[in-house]
Amino acid sequence: MKILVINPGSTSTKIAVYDMEKELFSKSIEHSKEELAPFKKISDQLEFRKETILNALKEAGFDLKEFACISARGGNIHPVPSGTYVVNEKMVQDMLSLKYGAHPSNLGAPIAYELSKQYSIPAFIVDPVVVDEMEMVNKITGLRGILRQAKDHPLNQKAVSREVAKFLGKKYEECNFIVAHLGGGISVAAHKKGKIVDVNNALNGDGPFSPERAGDLPNVAVVEMCFSGNYTKEEILKMLAGNGGFVSHLGTNSLKEVLLKIEQGDEYAKLVYDAMVLQIAKWIGIMAVVLKGFVDGIILTGGMAKSEKLVSDIKEYVGFIAPVYTVPGEFEMKALMEGALRVLKGEEEAKTYE
Numbered sequence: 130m131k132i133l134v135i136n137p138g139s140t141s142t143k144i145a146v147y148d149m150e151k152e153l154f155s156k157s158i159e160h161s162k163e164e165l166a167p168f169k170k171i172s173d174q175l176e177f178r179k180e181t182i183l184n185a186l187k188e189a190g191f192d193l194k195e196f197a198c199i200s201a202r203g204g205n206i207h208p209v210p211s212g213t214y215v216v217n218e219k220m221v222q223d224m225l226s227l228k229y230g231a232h233p234s235n236l237g238a239p240i241a242y243e244l245s246k247q248y249s250i251p252a253f254i255v256d257p258v259v260v261d262e263m264e265m266v267n268k269i270t271g272l273r274g275i276l277r278q279a280k281d282h283p284l285n286q287k288a289v290s291r292e293v294a295k296f297l298g299k300k301y302e303e304c305n306f307i308v309a310h311l312g313g314g315i316s317v318a319a320h321k322k323g324k325i326v327d328v329n330n331a332l333n334g335d336g337p338f339s340p341e342r343a344g345d346l347p348n349v350a351v352v353e354m355c356f357s358g359n360y361t362k363e364e365i366l367k368m369l370a371g372n373g374g375f376v377s378h379l380g381t382n383s384l385k386e387v388l389l390k391i392e393q394g395d396e397y398a399k400l401v402y403d404a405m406v407l408q409i410a411k412w413i414g415i416m417a418v419v420l421k422g423f424v425d426g427i428i429l430t431g432g433m434a435k436s437e438k439l440v441s442d443i444k445e446y447v448g449f450i451a452p453v454y455t456v457p458g459e460f461e462m463k464a465l466m467e468g469a470l471r472v473l474k475g476e477e478e479a480k481t482y483e
């Protein structure tokens with residue numbers, strides 16, 4: 130039983146094929162800032178991402194008729210509990226409308242839906258970016274009517290937590306972890322006994338700046354910028370997510386390129402990199418407080434955790450809190466396969482998005 134897994138991220142499109150649990154194929158195609166620049170809105174990337182996936186499958190010799198189902202990374206819909214969801218029309222409309230937020234993961238379900246109709250196979254999403262397990266006390270801000278919101282990498286956050294729990298000989302539900310997912314976006318979360326009780330909004334809220342997100346900003350300065358008359362709302366939103374972080378300072382979304390600049394003696398690149406490291410570490414500190422210091426481990430994961438330098442620089446700040454475990458890259462593809470397989474095997478009932 131073959132499962133096609135697709136995962137459009139901010140700096141890459143990842144594709145994998147499984148035969149039950151066995152991985153037959155996987156490919157990650159990185160997208161440069163220049164390649165994505167012509168697309169004004171995330172939804173404009175639909176055909177480009179779909180073609181990227183279809184070409185990769187064709188090159189690898191797969192025929193879409195072979196697949197029993199498609200499992201896609203789920204993007205911005207309204208907040209939902211953790212689980213596997215059947216892709217339906219309402220979900221696709223909400224993702225493409227961008228009304229709950231704009232991120233390439235919004236394209237996973239629409240692409241899967243098109244292919245599922247064409248080939249008469251089911252399509253699922255698993256633990257979309259809006260999974261909400263946050264405790265209310267962590268959502269309250271200093272302004273009535275504005276709540277903090279979970280928008281992060283729950284799929285990988287939970288998958289790597291399960292792996293580290295297994296390594297420690299425990300169940301995920303018995304552990305307290307701080308997980309920092311270091312990708313195109315960065316999420317830092319407190320996992321308390323199997324629930325993400327606090328996490329930054331990695332897309333357009335708070336948190337460290339990332340390769341392409343602005344993260345925490347002084348709010349009056351942002352208000353001044355909004356009312357300066359120099360920018361449209363779309364331009365400002367793009368500055369916060371897409372053209373923020375490394376892209377704003379250094380014109381690239383690639384940590385690899387930033388590290389190269391530093392090696393070549395670029396002092397400004399070093400300053401920006403050092404600032405990102407410190408912001409990640411500060412957020413790990415915040416989550417240690419949320420867990421009242423009861424932390425079984427700090428887990429560093431995501432594409433940027435492949436950099437030994439980044440991992441060791443973060444460790445220098447946070448090593449005193451708890452043991453640091455590194456899970457470079459992500460388990461998102463495996464988690465997407467597992468979520469779909471649980472449903473196909475009848476071990477779990479797929480939820481319906483209303």
Ligand SMILES: Nc1ncnc2c1ncn2[C@@H]1O[C@H](COP(=O)(O)OP(=O)(O)O)[C@@H](O)[C@H]1O
Nearest residue numbers: 138139140141312313383384385432433435436
């Ligand atoms: N081996 C590596 N060393 C340093 N940085 C890396 C490495 N591999 C990927 N990265 C960086 O990780 C970031 C992308 O992470 P990833 O988790 O793949 O992103 P996303 O899924 O959000 O598109 C990019 O900035 C990329 O340069």
Ligand SMILES: CCCC(=O)OP(=O)(O)O
Nearest residue numbers: 138139281312313314332
């Ligand atoms: C929508 C938040 C998740 C996120 O930031 O994912 P990427 O790192 O893939 O951009």
